[in-house]
Amino acid sequence: MREDEKGYLKEWSNIHSDVEIDYTDQIFNDETVELAKGYNGVVLLQTQPYSRTSLQKLQDFGITKISVRNVGLDGFDFKDLRDLGFSLTNVPVYSPNAIAEHTTSLMLRLLRRVPEFDKKFDNADFRWFPTIGEEINGKTVGIIGTGHIGSVVARIMMAMGAKVVAYDIKPNPFLENLGIYVNSVDEVLKQADILTLHTPLAKKDVHMIDTAAIAKMKDGVIFINAARGGLVDTDALIAGLDSGKIGGAGLDVLESENDVFQKKFTSIDDVKDPQFKALINRDNVIITPHTAFYTTTAVHNMIFDSLTDNLNMLEGKTPKYPVDITV
Ligand code: COI
Numbered sequence: 310m311r312e313d314e315k316g317y318l319k320e321w322s323n324i325h326s327d328v329e330i331d332y333t334d335q336i337f338n339d340e341t342v343e344l345a346k347g348y349n350g351v352v353l354l355q356t357q358p359y360s361r362t363s364l365q366k367l368q369d370f371g372i373t374k375i376s377v378r379n380v381g382l383d384g385f386d387f388k389d390l391r392d393l394g395f396s397l398t399n400v401p402v403y404s405p406n407a408i409a410e411h412t413t414s415l416m417l418r419l420l421r422r423v424p425e426f427d428k429k430f431d432n433a434d435f436r437w438f439p440t441i442g443e444e445i446n447g448k449t450v451g452i453i454g455t456g457h458i459g460s461v462v463a464r465i466m467m468a469m470g471a472k473v474v475a476y477d478i479k480p481n482p483f484l485e486n487l488g489i490y491v492n493s494v495d496e497v498l499k500q501a502d503i504l505t506l507h508t509p510l511a512k513k514d515v516h517m518i519d520t521a522a523i524a525k526m527k528d529g530v531i532f533i534n535a536a537r538g539g540l541v542d543t544d545a546l547i548a549g550l551d552s553g554k555i556g557g558a559g560l561d562v563l564e565s566e567n568d569v570f571q572k573k574f575t576s577i578d579d580v581k582d583p584q585f586k587a588l589i590n591r592d593n594v595i596i597t598p599h600t601a602f603y604t605t606t607a608v609h610n611m612i613f614d615s616l617t618d619n620l621n622m623l624e625g626k627t628p629k630y631p632v633d634i635t636v
């Protein structure tokens with residue numbers, strides 16, 4: 310539980326004064342799981358994986374109802390949850406706009422060369438030339454995954470005058486009527502001037518963007534990932550940036566983010582992760598530390614929906630956002 314979540318927790322508590330809640334700022338792991346002893350349910354949020362050992366300990370304490378405050382479920386092995394008899398809820402729609410708007414801002418900052426203008430500004434250089442930008446209007450924006458987040462991105466892009474081409478195994482009927490879907494991921498890769506990922510990290514999609522996928526993209530493509538780092542083979546992405554095949558990258562997630570994000574280093578030089586080091590100090594790369602979700606609206610909904618669903622499960626009611634762990 311972070312400091313900024315505590316106000317919303319108090320609000321929820323005031324409405325549910327019969328529920329006893331305790332919290333910790335530590336992440337959930339094989340040791341800290343001990344803190345859950347004596348409680349009926351747990352509400353969690355982290356990007357680190359949930360180990361079988363820690364889940365086994367929860368079950369030993371008689372806890373079988375888990376609610377995560379976020380949408381992504383890649384930290385769980387569903388087999389562990391099934392074997393140990395857990396029920397799980399998540400918060401799939403805490404604010405698709407938060408992520409979609411952040412995605413848009415990454416695109417705009419790259420297209421309008423904001424990192425370069427910032428650098429010039431710091432050097433008291435207020436001239437335009439040669440830092441000329443590009444517009445979203447008229448570009449082809451490729452979207453892989455049009456669930457809650459991807460479909461908001463599609464609407465924003467269309468409102469800004471882009472042509473949208475998208476792929477999803479389950480097309481959204483409203484967007485289908487607008488004729489945005491193509492038949493394959495490859496077709497999206499081929500057509501997009503700007504490419505953005507909005508798909509969960511299923512096992513089959515690990516490194517969906519690899520050397521072969523990058524080769525299919527347009528030269529100079531702007532690539533955005535605010536979904537999951539594991540969708541991208543980061544070394545292939547770095548090679549694509551080095552060769553100029555990829556014209557710019559906006560990355561809110563990284564494969565090795567757990568070693569870097571949500572930590573405070575004394576200096577950027579203290580960050581040792583080689584992929585992170587290879588990506589920074591480029592004018593055409595913007596990294597944000599998994600903050601696309603991070604708005605007051607989102608955090609409010611993450612707290613309220615997760616706690617309400619944990620209570621629903623504990624009271625034997627149907628939760629609003631049950632996760633199907635049979636898949
Ligand atoms: C998610 O909701 O899955 C996110 O990526 C947000 C983060 C707080 C884990």
